[in-house]
Amino acid sequence: MSRTALLSRSPALPCGLVLACAGIAGAATFAAATDLGGGLVRMAVVVAMMSSTPGIPLVALLRLPNRAIALMLGISASWATWLLISLWQVTAGWWAPVPCAAAVTTVSVAAAAFSVRTGAAPAASVPLTTRLRRARYRWDRPRGVAAALLCGAVTLGWWETRVIDLDATGAYGLIGVVTWRLPLALGAVGSAFGIAVGRRRLDQPVAFAALAILVCLLYQLVAISDGNPVVGTGFVHVGFIDYIGTAHRLPPSVDARFSWSGFFDAAAVLVELTGLADAGPLLLWAPAVLTAFVALPVFIIARLITGGTRLAWVSMAIYVCGNWFQQDYFSPQAIAFVMHLSIVATLLWWLRAAPFPPLEGGLAHRASTMLIRLPGLPPHIGRRQALLLESLLLFIATAMVVSHQLTPVLTIITVTLLAVVGSLRQRCLPVAIGIVFVVWLSYGAPDYWTGHLQVLLGDFGKVTGSLQTGLGDRFSGAQQYQRMQLVRIAWSGGLAVLAGIGWLCYRRNRSALAVGVLLVAPFTLIIGQSYGGEIVLRCFFYALPVMAPLAAVCLFRLYRWILGHIRVLGRSPAAPVLVLTAAVWSAAMLGMTTRGLNTAFERNPADLVGAARALLTTVPDGTTLLPSGSEGVLKLGRLTTVVRPQSSTCNAWTVECVDAFGADYILISTSQQADLELRRAAPPGWLYDFADQLVDQGRYQIVERTRHALVLARKEQG
Incomplete structure (x- = not known):
């Protein structure tokens, strides 16, 4: 492709998109002000508002000659606006998410109206019905095959989340426990992508759909199977956001990350505008x-x-x-x-x-x-x-x-x-x-x-x-x-x-x-x-x-x-499709292997998260908890009202360490056990044996036991 074709002027941000952003902002602000609705719909509308306004209407006024660049900058500018506004609310001590949302909506509506009036966001020159008729998706045989492959991949991926045994994950990670369904699903996605990109006429909708499904298969499989996100640090962020949303200020110097609190401030605003109890639903x-x-x-x-x-x-x-x-x-x-x-x-x-x-x-x-x-x-x-x-x-x-x-x-x-x-x-x-x-x-x-x-x-x-x-x-x-x-x-x-x-x-x-x-x-x-x-x-x-x-x-x-050395391959119209299919499937298998390697100790099963929530809900202020840094779910809340040790405390589990810290409660999980086995070469089951030792010695008693979690409470020594 020539440089002229690549960099040619594309239409400005369309009028419909700019007006839609302003309308979404108005709907989200109204829902937050009246506490109307809830659940996924309200959350999606508020996220859309914070991702599109005021950035997209304002960037439309710049009349940038490239629509993709303008859209990208509009999203980033919207995020930047909310990050800085939220930071200002917390540092200035004026917590007002709904009035700030109303101000952003007002600016967005004014910018959208001005951009439409001045032609910065031009109206379509062709009627909508005509454009829809021209853009009608034509289902030829290759597209039909690709669509069928993608539907099969979705079915196989969902089936895999229902049957996979994540408890059996070990040193080989996810690749060691997946069934035949996931590789077959990845192969179907690779084939659909190969058809879309390798055929003579590039099929961008199918390519987009194939990559979207590939992201879900590689990035979301474990989370959907467990019903909780994989990275435990996300739960730590939920605790940070919960404190800011409740106290409307930053906590004392409990974590260095609060020195860069813009994200946590904006997330607290997001939680209040959506009406959620906490940021937990945003993680999955x-x-x-x-x-x-x-x-x-x-x-x-x-x-x-x-x-x-x-x-x-x-x-x-x-x-x-x-x-x-x-x-x-x-x-x-x-x-x-x-x-x-x-x-x-x-x-x-x-x-x-x-x-x-x-x-x-x-x-x-x-x-x-x-x-x-x-x-x-x-x-x-x-x-x-x-x-x-x-x-x-x-x-x-x-x-x-x-x-x-x-x-x-x-x-x-x-x-x-x-x-x-x-x-x-x-x-x-x-x-x-x-x-x-x-x-x-x-x-x-x-x-x-x-x-x-x-x-x-x-x-x-x-x-x-x-x-x-x-x-x-x-x-x-x-x-x-x-x-x-x-x-x-x-x-x-x-x-x-x-x-x-x-x-x-x-x-x-x-x-x-x-x-x-x-x-x-x-x-x-x-x-x-x-x-x-x-x-x-x-x-x-x-x-x-x-x-x-x-x-x-x-x-x-x-x-x-x-192709220059194997002329038979070069003459085959199916060669690009086959090469792309094989390459994407191989890369996807490598992606699944590498991304899922730490699944054994990074996953957060539902009963583990439930045990942590129950513990944080019931213990009184001043309670001391172990472990600290290795279990993110223990920081879901109660950021300043319960005592947690420094992250270096009890990196090696010993009776002396537990006695020195004097924890009132200890949360032990299969994820911690897997971490010890894989990264520190501990014997299988060693951590649970250590918990039994604490119980046998009369130091602690079991107050809750689930498939993936064990909660110990300290006994009063008579």
């Missing part, structure tokens, strides 16, 4: 929903890098299957990641669309030219629009700064490196974001950095130490589990190698330097800090949206090379 489908939001900037980046829509869909499949990092749960980093990618996609689009002086001459001349060259303005973008767009990117980055500690650092590094290689027109942007970051660190998080200065600076420059904690320390525990960790590393490492080769194939493109910066920038975080041993994982997570399209470029070149 969060991975799929947040992946849907991240898909738009990832697809834009992929299309800009690969130069075509077909390879962009292949890139999306690689992204979905390669994302085993479990960072898409209900968390600040998931929201900040979408906003970061929105900034990256916008800057990359700007670079591809604008006039751009090439680098010529010798190495010294190229280096000097690179430092001073400046991209021009894209077509249909004036200087005023450019300034407003830069201000919008700074606004989104500001909301990131107050919500997450790591993602804004990556944003600053990325835009700075883009400026260094002469691929950024907005030269003030990295400076402005850096100033906001320093100001917030000084104002909003002084308690954290003054008390953890050694932690912040102690790892700086220690790349070997960060790699050791991020990679080397993962090779501990059961030998089978260690071997499965190698599969994870090999899968991500293989994608990185393919991305590197893809960049070499891409290097003659005029935006190659910028794409190289986007690929490398996440890995510079290793220089700064180990981030609790997770920095290597975060680097691959942040780099995956760029790795995926570059890997797709590499695989496409390889496929073309094979």
